[in-house]
Structure formats: C-alpha cells, structure tokens
Amino acid sequence: MANHKSALKRIRQNEVKRDRNRYYHKSARTAIKNLRAETDKTAAEEQFPKVSSQIDKLAKRNIIHKNKASNLKSKLAKHVASIA
Structure with a gap:
C-alpha cells in the first residue's frame, strides 16, 4: 500500500x-456493434457520424491507438456503403 498522501490520491x-x-470504450463498442448489425442504409448513414465521432474521441484520449481508430472507421464506412 502507498505511504505518501500524493500516492494515495x-x-x-x-x-x-x-x-x-x-x-x-464499452459505449463505443456497443455503438459499433449496433452499426454493423444495421440493415437499413439511411439509418446506418445517420448513425455513422456519431459512431465515428466516438471512435475519434477514444483515439484522442489514448484509450485506443489512432491506427486502430482509423481502421475501425474505414471498415465501418465500407460497411455502410455496401448496404443495399
């Protein structure tokens, strides 16, 4: 156990x-999962900017690596574009 007051803080x-x-992190993962499960193109296009913003915030706060954030956003963009 820590001995100094500053260490306890x-x-x-x-x-x-x-x-x-x-x-x-968990909120973003849930949002990503919901976006991947989406079958309606308009709903997916509406959700994508919000999810993308969440991913960017995770990268900004160093919760995930910036390259991982880019890869996630790229894959989600491809998914949204491919919905018929």
Whole structure:
C-alpha cells in the first residue's frame, strides 16, 4: 500500500479515470456493434457520424491507438456503403 498522501490520491484518480475510460470504450463498442448489425442504409448513414465521432474521441484520449481508430472507421464506412 502507498505511504505518501500524493500516492494515495494518485491511486484514487487512476481508479476514476479507469472506470471512465472503460465506460467510453464499452459505449463505443456497443455503438459499433449496433452499426454493423444495421440493415437499413439511411439509418446506418445517420448513425455513422456519431459512431465515428466516438471512435475519434477514444483515439484522442489514448484509450485506443489512432491506427486502430482509423481502421475501425474505414471498415465501418465500407460497411455502410455496401448496404443495399
């Protein structure tokens, strides 16, 4: 266990940040899953900018790597374009 007051505070801060990051990551994954399951083209085109924005925010906060974010957005864009 930490001995210094600042170390105890850092532990508390890290726990809060970890929970927040997990929430953002899980929310984005759910949104991605819902977009991939979408069969209506107009609904998918409407959802895509929101999901793309969530992915960008994850990359900005270093929750996921920027290349992973780009790959996800690219694959989702292809998926939305391919819906008949």
